[in-house]
Amino acid sequence: MSYVVLARKLRPNRFEDLIGQETVSRTLRNAVLSGRVAHAFLFSGSRGVGKTSAARILTRALNCLAPEEGNPCGKCGNCIEITENASPDVYEIDAASNRGIENIRELRDNVQYAPAQCRFKVYIIDEAHMLTLESFNALLKTLEEPPSHVKFILATTDPHKLPQTIISRCQRYDFVRVPLQLMADYLEKVTAAEQLSISRRALEFISRQAVGGMRDALTMIDQVLSFTGESAKDEEVLEILGIVDSDSRFAFLEALIRSQADDTMSHFQKLQDHGHDLHDLLAQLLREVKTLSLIQAVGSESVLFQDYTGNDVSSYMKLAGETSASRLQMMFDILLDLEERMKRSTHARICFEMALLQIVSLEPLVGVPELLNEIRKLRKDSGESPTKPNNTESVQQKPNDPVPASMSVKLQAPSTFQEKQEDSIVAESSGSKITSMLRNDTQVENPSQSQKQEEPVSRIDPSPGRAETSPVQEVLQEKPSLAPEETPALSQGLSPPTDWIEFAEKIQKRSNMLGGLIRNAVPASWKEGILRLGFKSGQPSELVGDENRKNLEALVQEFAGSEVQVEWIEDPLDSTKRTLLEEERYLDQQQQLARREEAESHPLVQEILKVFSGSSIKAVHLSQA
Ligand SMILES: [Zn+2]
Numbered sequence: 001m002s003y004v005v006l007a008r009k010l011r012p013n014r015f016e017d018l019i020g021q022e023t024v025s026r027t028l029r030n031a032v033l034s035g036r037v038a039h040a041f042l043f044s045g046s047r048g049v050g051k052t053s054a055a056r057i058l059t060r061a062l063n064c065l066a067p068e069e070g071n072p073c074g075k076c077g078n079c080i081e082i083t084e085n086a087s088p089d090v091y092e093i094d095a096a097s098n099r100g101i102e103n104i105r106e107l108r109d110n111v112q113y114a115p116a117q118c119r120f121k122v123y124i125i126d127e128a129h130m131l132t133l134e135s136f137n138a139l140l141k142t143l144e145e146p147p148s149h150v151k152f153i154l155a156t157t158d159p160h161k162l163p164q165t166i167i168s169r170c171q172r173y174d175f176v177r178v179p180l181q182l183m184a185d186y187l188e189k190v191t192a193a194e195q196l197s198i199s200r201r202a203l204e205f206i207s208r209q210a211v212g213g214m215r216d217a218l219t220m221i222d223q224v225l226s227f228t229g230e231s232a233k234d235e236e237v238l239e240i241l242g243i244v245d246s247d248s249r250f251a252f253l254e255a256l257i258r259s260q261a262d263d264t265m266s267h268f269q270k271l272q273d274h275g276h277d278l279h280d281l282l283a284q285l286l287r288e289v290k291t292l293s294l295i296q297a298v299g300s301e302s303v304l305f306q307d308y309t310g311n312d313v314s315s316y317m318k319l320a321g322e323t324s325a326s327r328l329q330m331m332f333d334i335l336l337d338l339e340e341r342m343k344r345s346t347h348a349r350i351c352f353e354m355a356l357l358q359i360v361s362l363e364p365l366v367g368v369p370e371l372l373n374e375i376r377k378l379r380k381d382s383g384e385s386p387t388k389p390n391n392t393e394s395v396q397q398k399p400n401d402p403v404p405a406s407m408s409v410k411l412q413a414p415s416t417f418q419e420k421q422e423d424s425i426v427a428e429s430s431g432s433k434i435t436s437m438l439r440n441d442t443q444v445e446n447p448s449q450s451q452k453q454e455e456p457v458s459r460i461d462p463s464p465g466r467a468e469t470s471p472v473q474e475v476l477q478e479k480p481s482l483a484p485e486e487t488p489a490l491s492q493g494l495s496p497p498t499d500w501i502e503f504a505e506k507i508q509k510r511s512n513m514l515g516g517l518i519r520n521a522v523p524a525s526w527k528e529g530i531l532r533l534g535f536k537s538g539q540p541s542e543l544v545g546d547e548n549r550k551n552l553e554a555l556v557q558e559f560a561g562s563e564v565q566v567e568w569i570e571d572p573l574d575s576t577k578r579t580l581l582e583e584e585r586y587l588d589q590q591q592q593l594a595r596r597e598e599a600e601s602h603p604l605v606q607e608i609l610k611v612f613s614g615s616s617i618k619a620v621h622l623s624q625a
Pocket residue numbers: 063064065066067072073074075076077078079080
């Protein structure tokens with residue numbers, strides 16, 4: 001069998017041959033075409049992605065005697081010499097083995113001389129990050145003022161280990177890992193052209209194992225075929241390369257995620273029997289747990305999964321749905337601990353098995369992200385649009401919520417409606433008088449207005465034959481204003497009577513000052529034409545003053561229809577009565593309580609409590625209604 005090693009045979013000769021590095025190869029070729037070529041290049045990227053190949057193509061392209069559209073012809077003397085490593089003007093330096101200062105000094109001295117036969121002297125420094133600091137400094141001087149006939153190409157897997165001064169003097173090209181599908185496609189094409197028989201599935205195993213490095217993938221195929229000849233079965237590929245078959249590996253992961261102790265241990269046993277290295281197995285598990293977490297976090301559509309086959313992604317998707325992010329995190333932590341333990345212990349396998357048992361016994365915990373997801377799902381199911389993430393913790397009131405958004409302290413019962421209407425007429429008719437009274441602080445007698453007052457006065461004149469009474473009189477006579485069942489919010493008995501509320505509102509309309517006074521007062525007693533208003537201790541009754549009292553007396557008289565004197569008492573006997581202000585606060589609290597209850601008994605909240613057994617409501621944040 002005359003088998004030419006693929007990795008050598010398929011060494012790229014033109015920029016386009018660099019698989020998966022389209023951007024880099026196009027830019028380099030254009031630079032050569034236009035003649036604007038930098039004097040120093042930095043090629044960075046993981047191993048086997050084509051950095052050195054690109055450096056050689058560039059070297060040939062720069063020196064080719066008959067370049068084709070920026071590509072080297074591959075046939076001229078220079079091309080052939082460079083390809084055969086025989087050119088006196090091209091220096092390939094492996095910095096890993098020639099990192100000392102003497103090598104760089106030699107290079108620096110050598111740089112001065114013109115090329116022997118090529119247009120450019122080219123120095124390719126592989127693994128450039130391995131150079132010593134001294135060497136870097138020596139190199140830097142050359143990079144600062146290079147002779148025009150010299151080109152430098154630095155290649156490295158660790159560009160961050162290079163001094164910034166070096167990097168800044170190079171034109172940088174980042175080589176990417178070859179995506180799995182692209183690599184498998186290429187390998188399929190290559191093996192078909194070489195009439196080698198390896199299945200697509202096996203090529204995908206190889207591509208995954210190569211982690212983006214085309215050279216490694218080709219070397220692996222060579223390795224397999226050196227055992228099997230021109231065709232290899234899937235199992236042979238797996239066995240020769242020591243790749244854990246993705247099916248049995250996935251079954252192992254599946255059992256672990258599903259906490260199936262039996263299956264987990266038997267799969268582990270099987271993998272061990274096939275001679276799989278514990279450290280490789282651990283590394284794979286860590287990768288897989290990370291993959292599941294990633295799928296949970298970003299979904300499977302992400303470009304992050306271009307290194308997976310479609311089948312793999314859907315299997316991972318399914319498995320990711322069976323576990324929680326917090327459990328995956330715990331698994332990851334256990335596996336990381338295991339790595340440390342295996343380093344210290346001589347019983348690595350036992351450590352591994354114990355870690356597996358620890359993982360399968362993990363209690364399923366519901367994490368916050370899962371909780372939020374469940375809530376969003378429930379919200380969607382109940383036809384609501386999901387709220388913004390930062391709002392999801394508090395249960396918002398629906399716009400059509402049956403609980404009133406705001407509740408007025410004014411409770412109007414139908415039986416008082418008629419009286420209210422009539423009182424309004426009175427108030428309007430005597431409006432100018434009151435206004436002038438408040439302005440002048442003196443009661444101006446106006447016959448015509450007094451005349452108008454007569455009718456309502458006679459109406460509210462208390463007489464045994466009349467059932468209806470004025471609202472104020474009702475208060476003053478301490479009659480029960482309304483039956484408790486008609487005013488549920490005031491049923492505690494401590495609330496101010498409904499008519500007192502109406503009275504206060506009327507006062508408020510005339511004078512904010514007096515309205516405020518009334519709202520802070522409790523009607524204590526009404527005897528012999530004297531209305532006693534109680535202020536709870538701390539109320540500023542001394543600030544009220546005589547003038548305001550007179551104004552108030554006039555207003556009360558207007559409503560009562562008879563002479564009224566108003567007196568304050570600092571500490572009312574019945575201090576358990578609420579003032580209107582206190583009543584408003586009380587009702588506000590009641591309303592908040594009602595809304596809280598409403599929120600807590602909301603079907604959605606109840607559903608959540610049901611879904612997450614053992615959960616409880618810790619806080620309800622009511623939005624501003
Ligand atoms: Zn050529």
